Amino acid sequence: MNKNKKKSSSVKKSILEIVPIREHSEKGYYRMDDGSYMELLQIQSKDLINSSEDEVEFDCLKFAKLYRLYADDLKIICINFPCDYGSQKRFLEYKIKKTKNEIFKEHLTKKLNELIWLEKHNTTREYYYMLFAETEEEMEKNIRIIFSTLGNGRGGLIHKISSDKKREILFRIMNKCILTSS
Numbered sequence: 001m002n003k004n005k006k007k008s009s010s011v012k013k014s015i016l017e018i019v020p021i022r023e024h025s026e027k028g029y030y031r032m033d034d035g036s037y038m039e040l041l042q043i044q045s046k047d048l049i050n051s052s053e054d055e056v057e058f059d060c061l062k063f064a065k066l067y068r069l070y071a072d073d074l075k076i077i078c079i080n081f082p083c084d085y086g087s088q089k090r091f092l093e094y095k096i097k098k099t100k101n102e103i104f105k106e107h108l109t110k111k112l113n114e115l116i117w118l119e120k121h122n123t124t125r126e127y128y129y130m131l132f133a134e135t136e137e138e139m140e141k142n143i144r145i146i147f148s149t150l151g152n153g154r155g156g157l158i159h160k161i162s163s164d165k166k167r168e169i170l171f172r173i174m175n176k177c178i179l180t181s182s
Contacts, residue, residue, distance in 0.1 A: 019174060028163065029139055030170075036132055037139045040169055041146065042161045043076075043127040062157060066149040072142055075130040079172050080123040085115045128169060129158070 020033045029037040048056055092112040099105050129146070133139035150157040161169075 021170070024163070025136060027136055027140075029136060030166075032132075036134050037136055039131045039133075039139055039143065040077075040161060040166050041129045041131065041143070041158050042165075043129060044157050044159060045125070045127060046157075059157060062150050066146060069145055069149060070142065072138065073132040075132075077128040077130055077169070077173070078125060079128070079169060080125050081172075083119055083122045083124050085119050089115050089119075128161075 021030050021038070022033050023031045025031055025037065029039045031037055046059065089112060092108050092115065096105055096108045096112065099108065131139065131142055131146070133142055146158055147156075152159050
């Protein structure tokens with residue numbers, strides 16, 4: 001009986017033992033408890049069904065080249081986020097208030113209800129790279145390799161994300177059983 005009590009008391013850990021992140025550096029990277037650095041980059045997803053076969057093959061070759069060139073640790077993260085239709089809902093609410101045509105108002109109300117249903121029941125799947133490096137200079141080198149290989153901008157496959165979005169991603173990783181962060 002005493003052995004069970006000792007085991008249960010040794011299981012309790014502080015948040016610093018569970019979460020390895022210690023601080024946010026000036027360059028925007030996360031410093032881990034072992035002194036290494038971590039960064040998050042978003043992978044731009046594409047519609048593979050409606051893309052041409054050549055475009056899909058070219059993108060696959062870009063990823064293959066990246067995995068040959070990239071030497072440090074890399075983790076792919078996939079997260080489902082609830083869809084946000086806030087701006088569309090506000091626009092429809094504005095139009096419903098302004099219109100005098102009852103048939104049009106009925107149609108807009110139906111569309112608003114559809115958006116409310118979609119917001120509750122639909123999610124968006126997003127993909128991220130979690131990069132690791134021993135120093136900030138190595139991290140910058142790794143990021144240059146990724147951006148030069150995959151490309152950024154309009155046709156690129158990767159882009160940087162804001163610090164708020166990074167916090168939300170980390171929050172979701174640490175709290176897997178939640179639907180939203182608020």
